[in-house]
Amino acid sequence: MSAGQNDSRKRSKKRYAAGHNKRWKGSRELEVGMQGILITCNMNERKCTAEAFNLLNEYADKLYGPEKLQDNTEGSSEEEEAEEEDVDDALKKEVAQLQASGAKQQRRFQALDSGANNVIFIRTQNLESDKLVHHILSDLHTTKKKKSRVILRMLPVTGTCKAFQEDMVKYLTTFLEPWFKTPNCATYQIAFKARNSSHNKRDEIIKSIAGLVGKLNPKNKVDLTNPELTIIVEVIKAVCCISVLKDYTLYRKYNVQEVVKEDAPKPDGAAIKTDTNMADQTKTNNAGEDDKEGKKDEGGEDKNVAEDKQEVDNGDGGGE
Incomplete structure (x- = not known):
């Protein structure tokens, strides 16, 4: 075989491989239906x-x-042999494989x-x-x-x-x-x-x-x-x-990570009342702070709330 024929055959194989890979990828993408x-x-x-x-x-x-599996080992060996064949024969074999696989039951x-x-x-x-x-x-x-x-x-x-x-x-x-x-x-x-x-x-x-x-x-x-x-x-x-x-x-x-976590226990009424009293006492003790510092605290709280909402939205992946 001459050098020109050999180069031509290599180029044909590359085009065949490129087309084959493109078709394979297209069949492996999410589509309507x-x-x-x-x-x-x-x-x-x-x-x-x-x-x-x-x-x-x-x-x-x-x-x-259990799933009943099909024996598809023959397909992989045939694809390897296709590299040693002419382009026309390889294309014919691919068409035959597609027709044969269409009759087989797809994996679940x-x-x-x-x-x-x-x-x-x-x-x-x-x-x-x-x-x-x-x-x-x-x-x-x-x-x-x-x-x-x-x-x-x-x-x-x-x-x-x-x-x-x-x-x-x-x-x-x-x-x-x-x-x-x-x-x-x-x-x-x-x-x-x-x-x-x-x-x-x-x-x-x-x-x-x-x-x-x-x-x-x-x-x-x-x-x-x-x-x-x-x-x-x-x-x-x-x-x-x-x-x-x-x-x-x-x-x-x-969410499979969150669903296995234990539910957080609900706080009892006495604990809520104690926490409320402590919060009120803290608020009274801090009443003498200047208004400027109070505004800084309020701004920090609003920022945290906004971040919490953003985090919830990111975790949910949607909205109502």
């Missing part, structure tokens, strides 16, 4: 993915039984690129992600047994649509009916979060969804303290992930 689980973490997505698979498979085995959990940092998306097949995650959090809340280190929140995604306001409202009109359409009704809140997307205004989205829920049944009422249901709206780039969750407040906003 998928269902699954959004999982947030803190700077360690690889370990988060491993923990997620372990946790999900542990509880899925209990609910649905598949990690995809979510489109945002510190967020992974686990696509689910042949199971209800909201029931599975609720079962996990219920068990963790009861046993208080910590089973992960880097996973923060697990949010089921039972519906997806385009991340534009008109598309969301149109999709939610039908999606929300099982929970909120007459004769069904419930108290609710809306938790909205947008990542890598700036074309949607939070207040407008929440207002439009609340109006839609009111039209489905006027008896549906907003409750920001302890709602029966929480409407989750998570926007990542051009995809809007939606779900309706129970026990959102009880299970610490579906």
Whole structure:
């Protein structure tokens, strides 16, 4: 084989490999029409993915039984052999592999690129992600047994649509009916979060969804303290992930780190009274301080409150 033919073949292989990698990546991204689980973490997505698979498979085995795996070892060896073949033969073999894999049952959990940092998306097949995650959090809340280190929140995604306001409202009109359409009704809140997307205004989205829920049944009422249901709206780039969750407040906003912590004991009345008396006495003793120092103290308190609110918003990832 001449040097020119050899160079031409190498260039063809590079183009084939580039196209193959592009197609593979595209099939591993969050898209409209998928269902699954959004999982947030803190700077360690690889370990988060491993923990997620372990946790999900542990509880899925209990609910649905062990997964029946397909033998896919042949595929990897065929891909290695493709490097030694001509481009045309390699393309034909890839088409045949895609057709064959299409007939096979997909894995029940598949990690995809979510489109945002510190967020992974686990696509689910042949199971209800909201029931599975609720079962996990219920068990963790009861046993208080910590089973992960880097996973923060697990949010089921039972519906997806385009991340534009008109598309969301149109999709939610039908999606929300099982929970909120007459004769069904419930108290609710809306938790909205947008990542890598700036074309949607939070207040407008929440207002439009609340109006839609009111039209489905006027008896549906907003409750920001302890709602029966929480409407989750998570926007990542051009995809809007939606779900309706129970026990959102009880299970610490579906945070697997917080749900295993013991509930803080409620202070008794005597302790509250003693603390109040001590505060009043301190206030009296400090009454002689000048007004300038008092203003400095007030300013510091307001700043702390603002920081606390910001911290809550960052932890919640949304709002009502």
